[in-house]
Amino acid sequence: MSSEDKNTNGQLFMEDSHRRVNKYACASVLAACIVSAMFGYVTGVMSGALVFIQEDLGISDLQIQLLVGMAHLCGLPGSLIAGRIADHIGRRYTIIVACIAFLLGSVLMGYGQPYAILMIGNCIVGVGVSFAMVVAPLYSTEISPPSSRGFFTSLPTLAVNTGFLFGYLSNYFFEKLSLRLGWRLMVAVPAVPSLCLILIMLKLVESPRWLVMQGKVGEARKVLLLVSNAKEEAEQRLREIKNVVGIDGNCTLDIVEVPKKTSSGKGALKELFCEASPVVRRILFSAVGLHLFLRLGGSAVILLYGPRVFERTGITDKSKLMLANVGIGVSKVVFSLISIFLSDKFGRKFLLLIGAVGLSVSMSGLAVCLTIVEESKEKLLWAQYLTIILTYIFVASMSIGIAPMTWVYSSEIFPLRFRAQGLSICVIVNRIFTVALVTSFISIYKAITMGGTFFVYSAINIAALFFYTTLPETKGRSLEDMETVFERNSK
Numbered sequence: 001m002s003s004e005d006k007n008t009n010g011q012l013f014m015e016d017s018h019r020r021v022n023k024y025a026c027a028s029v030l031a032a033c034i035v036s037a038m039f040g041y042v043t044g045v046m047s048g049a050l051v052f053i054q055e056d057l058g059i060s061d062l063q064i065q066l067l068v069g070m071a072h073l074c075g076l077p078g079s080l081i082a083g084r085i086a087d088h089i090g091r092r093y094t095i096i097v098a099c100i101a102f103l104l105g106s107v108l109m110g111y112g113q114p115y116a117i118l119m120i121g122n123c124i125v126g127v128g129v130s131f132a133m134v135v136a137p138l139y140s141t142e143i144s145p146p147s148s149r150g151f152f153t154s155l156p157t158l159a160v161n162t163g164f165l166f167g168y169l170s171n172y173f174f175e176k177l178s179l180r181l182g183w184r185l186m187v188a189v190p191a192v193p194s195l196c197l198i199l200i201m202l203k204l205v206e207s208p209r210w211l212v213m214q215g216k217v218g219e220a221r222k223v224l225l226l227v228s229n230a231k232e233e234a235e236q237r238l239r240e241i242k243n244v245v246g247i248d249g250n251c252t253l254d255i256v257e258v259p260k261k262t263s264s265g266k267g268a269l270k271e272l273f274c275e276a277s278p279v280v281r282r283i284l285f286s287a288v289g290l291h292l293f294l295r296l297g298g299s300a301v302i303l304l305y306g307p308r309v310f311e312r313t314g315i316t317d318k319s320k321l322m323l324a325n326v327g328i329g330v331s332k333v334v335f336s337l338i339s340i341f342l343s344d345k346f347g348r349k350f351l352l353l354i355g356a357v358g359l360s361v362s363m364s365g366l367a368v369c370l371t372i373v374e375e376s377k378e379k380l381l382w383a384q385y386l387t388i389i390l391t392y393i394f395v396a397s398m399s400i401g402i403a404p405m406t407w408v409y410s411s412e413i414f415p416l417r418f419r420a421q422g423l424s425i426c427v428i429v430n431r432i433f434t435v436a437l438v439t440s441f442i443s444i445y446k447a448i449t450m451g452g453t454f455f456v457y458s459a460i461n462i463a464a465l466f467f468y469t470t471l472p473e474t475k476g477r478s479l480e481d482m483e484t485v486f487e488r489n490s491k
Contacts, residue, residue: 028143028204028227029152032136033159034197035095038102038190039132040163041170042125044329045186046071047304048171048322052183057115061442068304069439070119071126072431078130079431083424085131091139091207094131096198101128103194110188125190133427137411138420142207145228145237153411154340157404161336164303165329172322209416212241218254240478244416279487280415284422286471286486287410291426293464294406295433297359298457299398301441302391303328308442309366309391312450313373313384324388331392335399347475348405349468355401356465362394363458371451402464412474413482 046068054064078101086094101124108121136156144152170189174182205227211220221238228234239250247256302309306328307321315321342351369390373383414422445453472485 029140029155031095031197031201031204032140032156034193034200035098035102035132036136036156036159037163037166038099038193038197039129039136040160040165041167042071042102042106042129042163042187042190044164044167044303045170045189046167047306048168048175048325049183049186050304051307051318051321052175052179052186053118056179056183057113057118059115063115065439065442067115067119067122069435071122071129072435072438073126074123075126075130075431076428076435078127079134079424079427081424082131082134082427083421086135086138086420087210087213090210091135091142092201092204094135095139096201098128098131098135099194099198099201101125101131102190103198106188106191106194110184110191121187130427130431133430134420134423137407138423139207141408141411142209142419143205143227145233151340151344153408154336154343154404157407158333158336158340161329161332161399161403165326165333168322168326168329172319172326175318175322208238209241209419212238212245212247213416215256216254217242217247217251217256221254237478241416277483279483280418283413283415283482283486284425287413287422287426288429289467290402290406290410291430292433293460293467294402295430295437296457297398297402297461297464298363298394298437298454299403300434300437301457302394304438305441306391309370309450310384310388312370313387314379315384327388327392328395331395332399332403335396336404339400339404342400343405343408344475347473348409349471349473351401352405352409352468352471353401353465355397355403355405356461356468358397358400359394359402359461360458360465362390362397363454363461365390366394367451367454367458369451370454371449374449374451409471409474413486415483 050064050068053059053067054061059067082094085097105121105123105125105128108124109118111117111121137153140156141153167186170186174186176182177185205223206219208220208223208227211217211223217238220241221234224234224237225231228237242251306325310321310324315324339351366387369383369386373380373387376383410426411419411423441453472488474482474485477485
């Protein structure tokens with residue numbers, strides 16, 4: 001291709017650039033949102049489906065805990081390899097792999113007889129969830145321009161919460177069908193969007209940062225011209241990425257030879273744990289800490305066992321339980337939407353602190369309320385309403401703070417060489433503690449009461465508040481500048 005042709009193409013790429021950034025960047029982030037929504041749906045729908053699965057199959061509380069936990073446990077291998085696969089085949093094709101797992105798992109779960117088949121399908125879905133948790137924020141972060149990265153990177157979290165809401169709505173509406181058919185339709189729904197997204201992803205652009213890591217600088221330039229706000233911004237982003245990868249920023253070649261360990265991510269994990277600088281170790285500690293507090297604070301328990309919490313206060317009608325659960329989904333969507341518009345204005349740290357205060361207060365209130373209910377021999381109507389309200393406040397606080405900001409923050413702070421596999425480590429920690437909580441919750445609350453369990457979660461959320469004060473603000477900073485941000489904060 002001649003230089004004149006390249007210049008002509010460049011002019012065509014940048015014609016009406018703001019319209020094009022909407023078309024290409026938004027389309028790519030939308031794809032990440034769809035796979036995130038499926039993750040939210042398959043997690044949320046199980047909250048209500050478990051009630052009907054237990055009744056239909058006649059399984060015990062222990063089997064229910066295993067069914068919930070195995071999806072997250074089987075997702076651990078997915079978390080271990082998702083980052084490596086994303087570095088090897090690209091972010092786009094890794095999303096396709098996640099969709100294939102959702103498709104196969106949902107079909108098997110919809111068949112759902114006997115219990116073993118249901119468990120196998122749930123495990124496959126768990127692998128899809130782990131891939132989605134790694135690659136969706138990674139893809140949207142690397143596509144987004146710095147000026148609106150908080151907005152774009154928050155969208156997959158909004159999609160997760162929308163998926164939760166659709167899962168809860170599915171519980172409510174399919175509950176009206178026969179017991180045998182209703183829950184099977186609930187869990188089989190993700191098969192349709194999975195198939196559609198596989199076809200859509202084949203038409204979308206690859207992450208420009210991954211392309212540079214493969215030495216495909218020319219292709220990366222074309223993608224950046226499509227998704228940036230101006231040609232100058234695209235060239236600046238390309239220079240920064242090339243410098244990080246180890247390519248001369250002034251190099252004009254379209255194909256560049258890159259060291260194999262850079263292009264494949266080989267050795268990144270060993271280097272991250274054994275040879276990383278103090279700044280990179282602090283980045284790893286901060287990212288892992290966010291995921292640790294996200295799970296230990298009780299969010300997974302509320303989202304998966306909401307009907308049991310409400311049932312503890314004396315609500316026994318299944319339709320009312322499912323309707324109360326829908327309120328959790330509405331709260332998640334509304335406040336995650338608010339979070340999207342606030343993250344680039346007020347910053348990540350501010351939202352983390354505000355959310356932590358709300359989580360601490362609402363979880364403490366739930367602990368007190370449920371303790372009173374469990375000590376009382378009478379049915380307390382006020383406790384039912386207060387428990388529902390406090391649960392919604394807890395979910396709102398989570399959705400405006402730690403839930404979206406954990407993913408925004410951890411997906412943007414790692415240096416490029418460690419980003420995919422660093423995020424995989426975060427997801428592994430996330431999954432391990434999710435498994436620990438959801439597989440033990442019923443047994444623990446039967447041993448120390450539900451109120452006592454929630455007091456423990458409350459103390460953890462208070463500890464998280466102090467942890468968030470140590471984090472540096474990353475609002476408006478380029479991905480290539482994060483090491484400098486942390487280095488300055490540690491002084």
